[in-house]
Amino acid sequence: MAGKRLPDDSMTPRLLFLEGMRRGLPVILTAGPFGALFGALSIDAGMNVTETVLMSATIFAGASQLVGLNLFGQHIPAWIIVLSIFAVNFRHILYSASVGRHIRHWSWLRQAIGFFFLVDPSYAETERRVEQGEDIQFSWYMGLSFIVYVGWVGLTWLGAILGNFLEDSHIWGIDFMLPIYFMGLLMGFRRRSFWLPVVVVSAATSILASETIGSPWHVSIGAAAGILLAVLFSPSGKDKEPEDFESAEGQRKPQTGGG
Numbered sequence: 478m479a480g481k482r483l484p485d486d487s488m489t490p491r492l493l494f495l496e497g498m499r500r501g502l503p504v505i506l507t508a509g510p511f512g513a514l515f516g517a518l519s520i521d522a523g524m525n526v527t528e529t530v531l532m533s534a535t536i537f538a539g540a541s542q543l544v545g546l547n548l549f550g551q552h553i554p555a556w557i558i559v560l561s562i563f564a565v566n567f568r569h570i571l572y573s574a575s576v577g578r579h580i581r582h583w584s585w586l587r588q589a590i591g592f593f594f595l596v597d598p599s600y601a602e603t604e605r606r607v608e609q610g611e612d613i614q615f616s617w618y619m620g621l622s623f624i625v626y627v628g629w630v631g632l633t634w635l636g637a638i639l640g641n642f643l644e645d646s647h648i649w650g651i652d653f654m655l656p657i658y659f660m661g662l663l664m665g666f667r668r669r670s671f672w673l674p675v676v677v678v679s680a681a682t683s684i685l686a687s688e689t690i691g692s693p694w695h696v697s698i699g700a701a702a703g704i705l706l707a708v709l710f711s712p713s714g715k716d717k718e719p720e721d722f723e724s725a726e727g728q729r730k731p732q733t734g735g736g
Contacts (some may be wrong), residue, residue, distance in 0.1 A: 478596060483659075484732060485736075488563060490614075490616040491616075491618035492622065493614050493617040493621035494616045494617065494619060494623075494662075495620060496617055496620060497617040497618060497619065497620025497621035497622070497623070498620040498623060498624045499623065499626045500602050500620075500621050501598070501602075501620065501622070501623070501624035501628075502624060504598040504602075504621075504624075504625055505624055505625050505628030505632075506628065508539075508598065508625075508629075509629065509632040510629050510632065512533065512539065512629045512630075512632040512633045512636065513538055513632045513633065513635055513636030513639070514626070514636060515529075515533065515539060515543060515546070515633055515636060516529050516530075516533075516632070516633040516634060516635065516636025516637035516639075517636040517637065517639060518543070518546060518640075518663055519532065519542075519546055519637060520636075520637050522546055522549070524546075525609040526634065526637045526638065528632060529634075529637040530633055530634045530637065531627060532545075532633075533630045533633040534630050535592070536568060536630065537594070537596065537626060537630075538569075538627075539564055539595065540565045540566065540722050541562045541565055544558075544561055545558060546560050546567050548561060557613055558634050565679070567701075569595065569596075569616055571700070571704070572595055572597075572600040573592055573595060574664050575600070575603060575604065576591075576592075576600060576604075576613075577592075579603065579607055579612075579613045580615075580618075581700055583615055587615050587735065590619075591615070591622075592620055594618075594619075594622035594625075597624055598621075598625060599618070599621055599625065603618065634640060640733035654690075656735025674706060674710070675703040675706055675707050676703070678703055678706045679699045679700060679702055679703030680699065682699045682703075683695045683698065683700075683702075684699075686698040686699060
């Protein structure tokens with residue numbers, strides 16, 4: 478390959494999988510320490526290593542895992558815990574609605590697998606790939622998801638083994654790495670029309686809700702405010718002129734057998 482990326486129509490499923498892994502490597506290097514922090518905090522909260530790793534492997538959602546960790550063992554009704562986690566991860570409904578448009582050609586089983594692995598970085602990378610005029614092949618998506626998933630679970634195990642070594646996240650700056658990572662994801666969409674007003678309104682509403690209503694509801698409330706603004710005032714359909722959109726669609730690469 479001599480350092481050049483092959484076009485999608487000449488890439489085998491194996492090469493697509495490796496390409497997805499390449500896209501996922503920077504993600505896990507940035508967000509992975511957050512998994513290690515969760516592992517350490519869960520041990521401190523009374524969970525054992527097996528329970529900690531199993532939680533990361535089955536839930537696979539850092540924010541939800543931390544919310545659950547804070548609520549477990551406090552004699553709080555189960556429905557409140559479920560509702561709190563839903564409030565934090567409401568954005569995943571929007572992710573699935575957006576990504577679902579790009580994977581309609583997958584079988585229902587592949588779609589179910591894909592949605593399980595649909596987290597913030599896989600959503601951002603998928604949308605970025607679509608904006609580049611490329612299809613979302615199952616092999617590529619699973620390569621991306623594989624390295625993120627294995628890295629997350631593996632670093633959770635490492636954090637659980639190390640235990641109190643990472644307990645004070647302020648010393649290591651790990652608690653600040655995830656906000657930086659999310660800021661990077663957010664900035665990746667800055668060229669979209671109406672991006673800045675949506676970001677400003679969402680952030681302001683989330684801060685206000687955090688001070689008045691409290692966590693974790695400020696996450697969903699901020700997101701809902703941004704969505705409402707986009708629906709009411711965004712210049713919908715003007716991101717591309719019709720002829721440009723058709724031209725971009727015409728440049729899409731045909732599906733390979735591994736897609």
